[in-house]
Amino acid sequence: MVREQKSTIYIVCYMFSKDRHEVDDLVQEVLVNLWKGFEKFEGRSSVRTWVYRVSLNTCISFTRKKKSKDSLPLRVDIDPFDESDTDNRQLRLLHRRISLLQPFDRAIVLLWLEDLSYEEIGQIVGISTKNVSVRLIRIKEQLKSMSND
Numbered sequence: 245m246v247r248e249q250k251s252t253i254y255i256v257c258y259m260f261s262k263d264r265h266e267v268d269d270l271v272q273e274v275l276v277n278l279w280k281g282f283e284k285f286e287g288r289s290s291v292r293t294w295v296y297r298v299s300l301n302t303c304i305s306f307t308r309k310k311k312s313k314d315s316l317p318l319r320v321d322i323d324p325f326d327e328s329d330t331d332n333r334q335l336r337l338l339h340r341r342i343s344l345l346q347p348f349d350r351a352i353v354l355l356w357l358e359d360l361s362y363e364e365i366g367q368i369v370g371i372s373t374k375n376v377s378v379r380l381i382r383i384k385e386q387l388k389s390m391s392n393d
Contacts, residue, residue: 260303
């Protein structure tokens with residue numbers, strides 16, 4: 245399951261941190277929480293939805309607490325920190341803007357960027373489909389109004 249969902253986990257964690265080491269810490273924390281919660285997973289949602297929910301909740305909690313923990317490095321084949329990759333320029337700009345949003349709004353925009361339906365987003369974050377739609381409109385306006393500095 246972790247191999248199938250590793251990019252999802254990494255992307256969620258990347259959206260909640262600007263620092264490579266903190267992203268690694270977040271990934272590790274998500275994996276621990278998935279491990280702890282696996283027995284309680286009842287299958288009422290898809291594994292993907294459950295992984296998103298655990299990842300987002302972990303990142304939001306981690307962001308609030310900002311506790312540092314000892315960690316072992318986890319090798320991931322995605323490197324958004326590679327400064328030599330010109331394709332990463334827009335990713336860095338988008339990341340910079342998204343990082344200015346509140347954690348809950350960051351979660352919603354991340355799920356939208358992952359091409360999840362409004363219904364799936366609502367299930368993951370625990371709000372109605374209509375509320376997802378309204379929040380996304382406001383988030384998009386907020387992102388548009390930010391400068392490129």
